[in-house]
Amino acid sequence: MPTAPIDRRDFLRHAAMLGTALPMAGLVLQARAEPAAVVARRVFFDNPDCANVRVSPDGQNVAYIAPLNGVNNLWVAPLNDPAAARAVTHVTDRNIGGYYRWAYTSHHLVFFRERDGDENWRAACVDITSGAIVPLTPEQGVKSSLQEVDRKFPEEMLFRHNARDKSRFDLFRINILTGASELKFVNTEYADLFTDSDFQLRLATRLAADGTTEVFERKADGTWTPFIQVPIGDIDAFRLIDMGADGNTLYFIDSRERDKAALFSMDMTTRETRLLAADDEADIVEVTLDEQRRPVAARANRDRSRWYAIDPGAKQDIADLARHGPGDVYFLSDSADRRKASVFFERDSESGEFALLDRESREVSKLLVQRKALADVPLRKMQPVIIPSRDGLRLNGYLTLPATEVGGGRMPLVLLIHGGPYWRDVWGFNSTHQWLANRGYAVLSVNYRGSTGFGKAFVKAADREWGGRMHDDLIDAVDWAVAQGIADPKRVGFFGGSYGGYSALMAATKTPEVFACIVDLFGISNLITFMATIPPYWGPWFSVWKNRLGDPATEAGRAFLAERSPINHLDRATKPILIAQGMRDVRVVAAESEQMVAALKQRGVPVTYITFPDEGHGFVRPENRLAFFGVAEAFLAKHLGGRYQPIGSDFAGSSLKVETGGELVPGISG
Numbered sequence: 001m002p003t004a005p006i007d008r009r010d011f012l013r014h015a016a017m018l019g020t021a022l023p024m025a026g027l028v029l030q031a032r033a034e035p036a037a038v039v040a041r042r043v044f045f046d047n048p049d050c051a052n053v054r055v056s057p058d059g060q061n062v063a064y065i066a067p068l069n070g071v072n073n074l075w076v077a078p079l080n081d082p083a084a085a086r087a088v089t090h091v092t093d094r095n096i097g098g099y100y101r102w103a104y105t106s107h108h109l110v111f112f113r114e115r116d117g118d119e120n121w122r123a124a125c126v127d128i129t130s131g132a133i134v135p136l137t138p139e140q141g142v143k144s145s146l147q148e149v150d151r152k153f154p155e156e157m158l159f160r161h162n163a164r165d166k167s168r169f170d171l172f173r174i175n176i177l178t179g180a181s182e183l184k185f186v187n188t189e190y191a192d193l194f195t196d197s198d199f200q201l202r203l204a205t206r207l208a209a210d211g212t213t214e215v216f217e218r219k220a221d222g223t224w225t226p227f228i229q230v231p232i233g234d235i236d237a238f239r240l241i242d243m244g245a246d247g248n249t250l251y252f253i254d255s256r257e258r259d260k261a262a263l264f265s266m267d268m269t270t271r272e273t274r275l276l277a278a279d280d281e282a283d284i285v286e287v288t289l290d291e292q293r294r295p296v297a298a299r300a301n302r303d304r305s306r307w308y309a310i311d312p313g314a315k316q317d318i319a320d321l322a323r324h325g326p327g328d329v330y331f332l333s334d335s336a337d338r339r340k341a342s343v344f345f346e347r348d349s350e351s352g353e354f355a356l357l358d359r360e361s362r363e364v365s366k367l368l369v370q371r372k373a374l375a376d377v378p379l380r381k382m383q384p385v386i387i388p389s390r391d392g393l394r395l396n397g398y399l400t401l402p403a404t405e406v407g408g409g410r411m412p413l414v415l416l417i418h419g420g421p422y423w424r425d426v427w428g429f430n431s432t433h434q435w436l437a438n439r440g441y442a443v444l445s446v447n448y449r450g451s452t453g454f455g456k457a458f459v460k461a462a463d464r465e466w467g468g469r470m471h472d473d474l475i476d477a478v479d480w481a482v483a484q485g486i487a488d489p490k491r492v493g494f495f496g497g498s499y500g501g502y503s504a505l506m507a508a509t510k511t512p513e514v515f516a517c518i519v520d521l522f523g524i525s526n527l528i529t530f531m532a533t534i535p536p537y538w539g540p541w542f543s544v545w546k547n548r549l550g551d552p553a554t555e556a557g558r559a560f561l562a563e564r565s566p567i568n569h570l571d572r573a574t575k576p577i578l579i580a581q582g583m584r585d586v587r588v589v590a591a592e593s594e595q596m597v598a599a600l601k602q603r604g605v606p607v608t609y610i611t612f613p614d615e616g617h618g619f620v621r622p623e624n625r626l627a628f629f630g631v632a633e634a635f636l637a638k639h640l641g642g643r644y645q646p647i648g649s650d651f652a653g654s655s656l657k658v659e660t661g662g663e664l665v666p667g668i669s670g
Helices: 041-045 310-322 430-438 456-462 470-482 498-509 527-532 538-546 555-563 590-602 622-640
Strands: 051-055 061-068 069-077 100-101 109-113 123-127 133-135 144-148 156-161 169-173 181-185 192-195 203-209 213-218 224-230 239-243 249-252 262-266 273-277 286-287 296-302 306-311 326-334 340-346 353-358 363-369 382-388 394-400 411-417 442-446 487-497 517-521 577-580 607-612 656-659
Touching: 041 430, 041 622, 051 100, 051 326, 051 340, 061 100, 069 109, 109 144, 123 144, 133 590, 144 192, 181 213, 192 239, 203 538, 239 286, 249 286, 262 286, 262 296, 273 296, 296 310, 306 326, 310 326, 310 340, 310 353, 310 363, 382 470, 394 430, 394 456, 394 470, 411 430, 411 470, 411 498, 411 622, 430 442, 430 622, 442 470, 470 487, 487 498, 487 622, 498 577, 517 622, 527 555, 527 590, 577 590, 577 622, 590 607, 590 656, 607 622
Parallel strands: 411 442, 411 487, 487 517, 517 577, 577 607
Antiparallel strands: 051 061, 061 069, 100 109, 109 123, 123 133, 144 156, 156 169, 169 181, 192 203, 203 213, 213 224, 239 249, 249 262, 262 273, 286 296, 296 306, 326 340, 340 353, 353 363, 382 394, 394 442, 607 656
């Protein structure tokens, strides 16, 4: 589930027989430089200088997210003078969400905020001239998201929110200048709604008991008829992209009758479909559209991003951007006439760059740098690798090596595992990779089975495999790193959040012999209690979880979930564990960490537990991030031997509370 409201059109982000994608001679045995200076944690984990740079519809200004007195706010600058930026919001308590949209007035921005990680995202509109802010959705206890924006209605947008029923999202047409709201559709049964450029509700989806997505079409008289069905194995890749301005052409990503998802168009009258873009190795995951809402380019991502031009103009765009400089390119926004576009160049060992593409002059020019503090930092390359699983799958991973060899060529390794699990790691600048590499660790992330973007068979391979073959993939990754001569098998650490935190607890209880220490961020300890405490708005998706993970409503399902729960296998837990938890987390509630900590303490396992009362599923406040990573760095240094920057003032302003085990980590008190 996303951590912030996402417009469905803004799909941003986002060796030998062992199968490595790297030449063996260059992987470990290359000559290495002297140890790099220890870089302050703040350089890696403070808010970036700017994010999500978007061109106004009239092409006159750019907006972006940037800190104001340490808190992310919205800024606006003339397109021809980015240095003349000024803040148009002035929040002081918590970062504005990273997602926002220009209104077609070109004078208003719609943005979202939540409170202390509660994920109840509320919408507001700011006038960029006066700074006046108008609330658009309820202020308390309601989760909202943007549904539709179109130039025909410059002062209005469609939104969804769950004020009436916390498990369903009704549709509202809202005047962004006044906040006046008109209820357009009371949603009593659908998981998702799909509208067109005329603000008309066209399609809706519902999940059946077996996890199938049922798509219905709304007729002119308001009745619904079945449209298509998407089996559970295809739902991760299936996505309704848009309805063309003609009102009759549907664009969608689909993996039915194929393994890798591709982009299609459908004539809604004849139901005839046409293939528009496909990749043999990976799913199509992103689509850019023109002013008529027609696809112009599509992106796939196996180890790196690959763009496919659908419109001839996009082929020229891709060529122009490639000439500008290296990196994986992401299209962020267009002016209404599509003459100007903002793009982002993702890079692994230097700051990302926001640039302007002028389609009339065919020039690409730098706008802003994402992280200025990285300019003089010796960052390390992130290297794509392919790791074979024990049952023959190809696991895409990313390896970052430190600047110096440790221990005669082998070095301490941190296995850094993503959450989801139906998500993925990607190439580019990764703060955690770079921080760990600077401290002397090799860092390995692996897209275990169930990770998305690699085809539906790869996702299906994770069915009923939480803590099973999904965990085997992670152990295979460690074995690969040891076999390549990279990792010291006695100094391997595990670091993961959410599902990655669950995997960390599985590592502590299932394969403790592999790891010297474990870092768990808000991980699931008991699958039965986890499934009983999901947010109400996840309810429509519960049938998918039951079919993929296990059904807690049946005796067999409960037995299976119990067997795959780390808390029920504490007899093997011996290695030191650091657990961190946001107390406002609605996805993995605090009880998941608390019950694990209590059980570990009862068995005498060394555990340190830290909490943040003003955080949810992830640490948003920079002060809390710095505090957490300060603790984690000291913990890893103690057990893996990497370099360590004293905590110093990194607890200043943080809400961190050491619940237990502070004496086990250098530099903190319990």
